[in-house]
Amino acid sequence: MERNGSALPSSALFLDRVGEVRLTLNGDGFSWKPIDSDHAELNSRSCLGIKINGETEAEIKYSDIYAIECIGWGLIHDFTASVGGLISGRNLEMFRFVVHSYYKQGASHAPGPWILSEYMFGHNDLKTCQAWAEQLNSIIQMEIGRPKSLLVFVHPLCGKGKGWKNWETVAPLFSRAKVEVKVNVTQRAGHAYDIITSSTDKVLGAFDGIVAVGGDGLFNEILNGLLSSRHKAPYPPAPVDFGYTGSLDQDQQHRINSFDDRASNENDAHEPLISTSESNGGGISNIKHQLEQCNADQDPVLSFPNDWFRLGLIPSGSTDAIVISTTGLRDPITSALQIILGYKAPLDIAQVVRWKTRLSSVDVPFVRYAASFVGYGFYGDVIKESEKYRWMGPVRYDYAGTKVFLKHRSFEAEVAFLETESVETTTRSSGKTQSAQLSPERPKKMICCRNCTVCKETMNSIASPANRIIASPGIHSGGSRWLRSKGRFLSIGGAVISCRNERAPDGLVADAHLADGFLHLIMIKDCPRPSLLMASNTAYKKGF
Numbered sequence: 001m002e003r004n005g006s007a008l009p010s011s012a013l014f015l016d017r018v019g020e021v022r023l024t025l026n027g028d029g030f031s032w033k034p035i036d037s038d039h040a041e042l043n044s045r046s047c048l049g050i051k052i053n054g055e056t057e058a059e060i061k062y063s064d065i066y067a068i069e070c071i072g073w074g075l076i077h078d079f080t081a082s083v084g085g086l087i088s089g090r091n092l093e094m095f096r097f098v099v100h101s102y103y104k105q106g107a108s109h110a111p112g113p114w115i116l117s118e119y120m121f122g123h124n125d126l127k128t129c130q131a132w133a134e135q136l137n138s139i140i141q142m143e144i145g146r147p148k149s150l151l152v153f154v155h156p157l158c159g160k161g162k163g164w165k166n167w168e169t170v171a172p173l174f175s176r177a178k179v180e181v182k183v184n185v186t187q188r189a190g191h192a193y194d195i196i197t198s199s200t201d202k203v204l205g206a207f208d209g210i211v212a213v214g215g216d217g218l219f220n221e222i223l224n225g226l227l228s229s230r231h232k233a234p235y236p237p238a239p240v241d242f243g244y245t246g247s248l249d250q251d252q253q254h255r256i257n258s259f260d261d262r263a264s265n266e267n268d269a270h271e272p273l274i275s276t277s278e279s280n281g282g283g284i285s286n287i288k289h290q291l292e293q294c295n296a297d298q299d300p301v302l303s304f305p306n307d308w309f310r311l312g313l314i315p316s317g318s319t320d321a322i323v324i325s326t327t328g329l330r331d332p333i334t335s336a337l338q339i340i341l342g343y344k345a346p347l348d349i350a351q352v353v354r355w356k357t358r359l360s361s362v363d364v365p366f367v368r369y370a371a372s373f374v375g376y377g378f379y380g381d382v383i384k385e386s387e388k389y390r391w392m393g394p395v396r397y398d399y400a401g402t403k404v405f406l407k408h409r410s411f412e413a414e415v416a417f418l419e420t421e422s423v424e425t426t427t428r429s430s431g432k433t434q435s436a437q438l439s440p441e442r443p444k445k446m447i448c449c450r451n452c453t454v455c456k457e458t459m460n461s462i463a464s465p466a467n468r469i470i471a472s473p474g475i476h477s478g479g480s481r482w483l484r485s486k487g488r489f490l491s492i493g494g495a496v497i498s499c500r501n502e503r504a505p506d507g508l509v510a511d512a513h514l515a516d517g518f519l520h521l522i523m524i525k526d527c528p529r530p531s532l533l534m535a536s537n538t539a540y541k542k543g544f
């Protein structure tokens with residue numbers, strides 16, 4: 001497909017609220033320039049939310065266009081028309097197509113929500129209009145990584161009933177962008193989980209991913225539905241003298257979870273954290289191909305981690321810590337656009353295993369997955385208590401938090417954790433030695449965001465087979481030590497990501513990363529109430 005304008009030579013069209021412009025296709029976007037340069041200064045105006053500079057060429061990148069629509073015959077306003085020297089403007093009728101894009105509000109250091117914008121072009125000749133729309137459409141179809149089909153779960157009651165309203169707001173964007181959606185409105189807690197676990201790999205694999213319209217709770221429910229039977233990796237290690245059976249070997253694990261032998265996995269047996277974007281060697285084309293090629297007697301395999309099936313979240317909940325920690329914003333339109341445009345961010349996921357307690361036990365361990373936070377004690381009690389007051393909406397966390405705080409419950413516990421090693425990795429590309437990510441003393445605080453260099457380096461290290469063994473922080477050599485802490489605790493928690501929310505803009509762990517493989521252990525030993533208040537006042541609201 002030509003992108004340089006040779007397939008569709010530049011031509012003159014009308015741009016609504018501007019006037020006649022010359023449109024040209026370029027390498028990575030299309031541009032226009034007013035034809036009537038006498039009125040160029042007039043064109044320096046705002047066009048449906050977009051500042052258009054008439055004096056210089058304006059351009060939209062293909063990667064910023066989410067839809068092109070032909071809208072038939074109708075009005076185009078030409079601002080450049082003049083009568084007797086006076087610029088009066090005029091309404092013209094012609095065939096039209098609309099280019100749908102967005103612009104970012106706010107400054108570069110404090111990005112604001114993405115605002116929808118439209119550019120309406122017109123021409124008297126229907127064929128010219130259609131040719132431009134088709135050409136632009138075929139170009140944006142080639143943009144890599146955009147989803148074509150998504151399974152959507154809408155929690156209608158989340159965040160005091162925002163779920164359905166938010167879906168109604170963003171649904172037209174998906175249909176405009178021609179992303180097929182299969183929408184399920186949840187009727188109860190566990191509904192999404194049940195649908196996902198009872199769906200075959202073939203059914204789920206036909207989608208490019210799942211989108212939750214809800215809060216962190218619905219996102220975690222979907223995550224658990226997906227991973228409960230499809231996460232093909234062994235359990236994390238347990239300290240040998242804790243009275244648990246410890247890690248199961250790979251075969252045993254697969255048998256317990258009814259895994260298929262065809263799903264090979266290369267994960268180390270001691271990987272406590274997995275990343276949704278870690279490749280299992282197949283890549284999008286291979287796995288999709290495998291799923292598409294399957295026939296009746298050969299069931300397809302959808303397994304995780306893989307690097308093509310994505311999870312999206314349209315923030316509609318009470319706290320939305322996952323969305324705020326990933327996009328930096330809490331805006332349904334921004335999230336919908338990022339999903340449609342194929343934005344991706346790798347995310348570490350914590351696997352929580354409640355081991356069977358006796359060697360003779362044949363019980364299957366209780367396994368859960370968490371994208372943001374796991375907590376026992378204070379945080380756990382707040383969540384449990386707040387469930388009784390769901391009808392209050394987000395205020396329930398204040399109420400439940402105060403109640404649990406006043407109870408001041410502590411418990412006896414021993415926490416064991418594997419020491420993070422200071423491992424030096426050498427990246428082949430740069431030849432430089434870097435120890436920052438795997439060292440307990442990380443050199444400087446870096447606030448994580450999309451395209452964060454720390455996460456990118458970790459993902460690159462994991463993707464490289466040569467580095468895989470030493471680069472994954474979860475993989476420990478025989479020499480790594482279990483460290484212990486014993487005593488009375490008020491709270492023990494693990495933050496996978498920063499868990500930012502509107503009340504706690506820095507989150508529980510300000511410099512946590514989305515995909516560096518670390519779980520941040522937060523232990524609060526028994527202490528007087530004022531000290532607990534200081535420890536938890538920044539973020540007692542739940543992060544999952």
Ligand SMILES: Nc1ncnc2c1ncn2[C@@H]1O[C@H](COP(=O)(O)OP(=O)(O)OP(=O)(O)O)[C@@H](O)[C@H]1O
Nearest residue numbers: 158159186187188189190214215216217218317318
């Ligand atoms: N239709 C439903 N009715 C009741 N509960 C539901 C329904 N659909 C999903 N749930 C459950 O509600 C829980 C909270 O959902 P969600 O996170 O979307 O909303 P929320 O208002 O932000 O709540 P939270 O603050 O707990 O995250 C989820 O764990 C989910 O299992």
